[in-house]
Amino acid sequence: MDWDKLRIFHAVADAGSLTHAGDRLNLSQSAVSRQIRALEDSLGATLFHRHARGLILTEQGELLFDATTAMSKRLETAAAWIRDSEEEVFGELRVTTTFGFGLLWLAPRLPKLYDKYPDLKVDLMLEERVLDLPMREADVAIRMKAPSQADLIRKRLMTVQMLMYASRGYLDKSGTPSSLEDIADHRLICQNTDAAQVSAGAMLVQHLMTYSPHSLLTVNNYFGVLQGVLNNLGIGVLPDYVTHDFPDLQRILPEIESAEVPVYLAYPEELRQSKRIAAFRDFVQEEILIYRKQLRALEDSRAMP
Numbered sequence: 001m002d003w004d005k006l007r008i009f010h011a012v013a014d015a016g017s018l019t020h021a022g023d024r025l026n027l028s029q030s031a032v033s034r035q036i037r038a039l040e041d042s043l044g045a046t047l048f049h050r051h052a053r054g055l056i057l058t059e060q061g062e063l064l065f066d067a068t069t070a071m072s073k074r075l076e077t078a079a080a081w082i083r084d085s086e087e088e089v090f091g092e093l094r095v096t097t098t099f100g101f102g103l104l105w106l107a108p109r110l111p112k113l114y115d116k117y118p119d120l121k122v123d124l125m126l127e128e129r130v131l132d133l134p135m136r137e138a139d140v141a142i143r144m145k146a147p148s149q150a151d152l153i154r155k156r157l158m159t160v161q162m163l164m165y166a167s168r169g170y171l172d173k174s175g176t177p178s179s180l181e182d183i184a185d186h187r188l189i190c191q192n193t194d195a196a197q198v199s200a201g202a203m204l205v206q207h208l209m210t211y212s213p214h215s216l217l218t219v220n221n222y223f224g225v226l227q228g229v230l231n232n233l234g235i236g237v238l239p240d241y242v243t244h245d246f247p248d249l250q251r252i253l254p255e256i257e258s259a260e261v262p263v264y265l266a267y268p269e270e271l272r273q274s275k276r277i278a279a280f281r282d283f284v285q286e287e288i289l290i291y292r293k294q295l296r297a298l299e300d301s302r303a304m305p
Contacts, residue, residue: 005039008032009047010068013061016054073136077270089279090119096138100222101160101263102126105241105291106142106284113283120276128196133268140267140277142284144198147266155265155281158288160239162201162258164208165249169232177235177252180211187215187234195220200258205237208256244294 011021012032022032040047047061057065097106102124110122131137134151141147147154166176177186190205191197195218215234219225222238226246229236235252242249265284271277 002039002042005035005042006064006068006071008035009039009064010072012036012048012055013057013065013068016056018055076136077268089117089275091276092121092123093140093276093280094123094125094138095140095142095280096125096127096131097142098128098144099126100239101142101144101241103221103223104226104239104245108245109287112287113280116283117279120279122280133266136268139271139274140265140280143264143266144261146262146264149266151269152266153269153272155285157263157265157284158292159260159262160198160241161260162198162204162237163240163254164235164252164256165229165238165242166235166252167229167232168248168250170229170234171250173232174234176250180208180253180256183208183211183213183235185214187217188213189217189219189225189228189234189236191222191225191237192218192220198261200261201237201239204256204258208237241291244291 008021008025008027011024012018015021015024018029018032018036021027022029025032036047043060043064045060046058047064048055049058095106103126107124110124113122114120125131125138130143130147130149131141132149133139133141133147134149142157144160146156174186177183188205188208190208191201193202193205193209217228217233219228222242225236225238226242228234229238229249230246238249243251265281267274267277267281
């Protein structure tokens with residue numbers, strides 16, 4: 001089977017349009033169309049239904065697209081192995097994690113990674129959706145639960161809890177609650193319980209809602225919740241890893257906390273020898289050790305009279 005025709009077919013199936021596929025491949029629409037017709041003739045099958053709004057794969061086209069997608073992923077893996085055969089750490093590393101952890105914990109620490117590996121290119125994909133690592137939607141993931149996909153190497157990094165925080169400015173203006181019943185006099189800032197998030201956070205928010213907060217601000221990620229708290233809007237439900245980087249935040253009702261949420265790093269078994277993966281894994285583990293030491297020092301300083 002002609003590999004070049006398969007490559008063009010894959011681009012058309014992915015784009016859903018001869019024109020868009022041609023743009024990607026630097027080919028004219030007519031050239032793409034000729035190659036698709038030639039492939040259909042060689043297979044004796046129709047691969048696309050033609051519609052005014054674009055192209056839709058036939059059942060036979062779906063089967064071939066599944067095959068070319070698997071081929072593409074395997075080629076990406078082979079390319080990664082070849083790149084990682086060098087001694088230096090360089091090239092693209094696709095990292096996926098949640099919005100909150102990616103924006104509030106990981107991104108502020110990335111300068112250290114780039115200082116050590118200036119030729120590394122990190123593609124940070126912030127998704128609440130769990131990407132398919134075995135199918136190479138990403139190279140490495142940091143997730144708030146144990147990965148369930150097969151053929152993954154997993155490393156438990158830390159645990160996270162959702163706690164309640166407010167700014168000093170807000171507390172000076174509105175007072176500090178001394179019990180959960182006092183929530184009725186305050187504005188609560190949190191993720192909407194319908195938004196994608198760890199169940200421990202949603203359960204804590206649902207519990208707080210039973211105390212009828214005076215006002216409410218919901219945001220679909222923890223970065224937005226943090227901005228609301230920093231701007232003196234109310235009491236926020238936030239992951240505890242914001243404590244070190246925003247030491248002026250005051251913890252509210254310290255006896256109230258969510259269940260512990262495990263944080264895992266995972267990557268495909270086939271990338272076990274990847275130097276880029278190893279560099280990123282070691283960097284994250286080192287930063288977590290530093291974070292824990294700094295967090296203990298911060299807690300000790302707050303406990304001092």
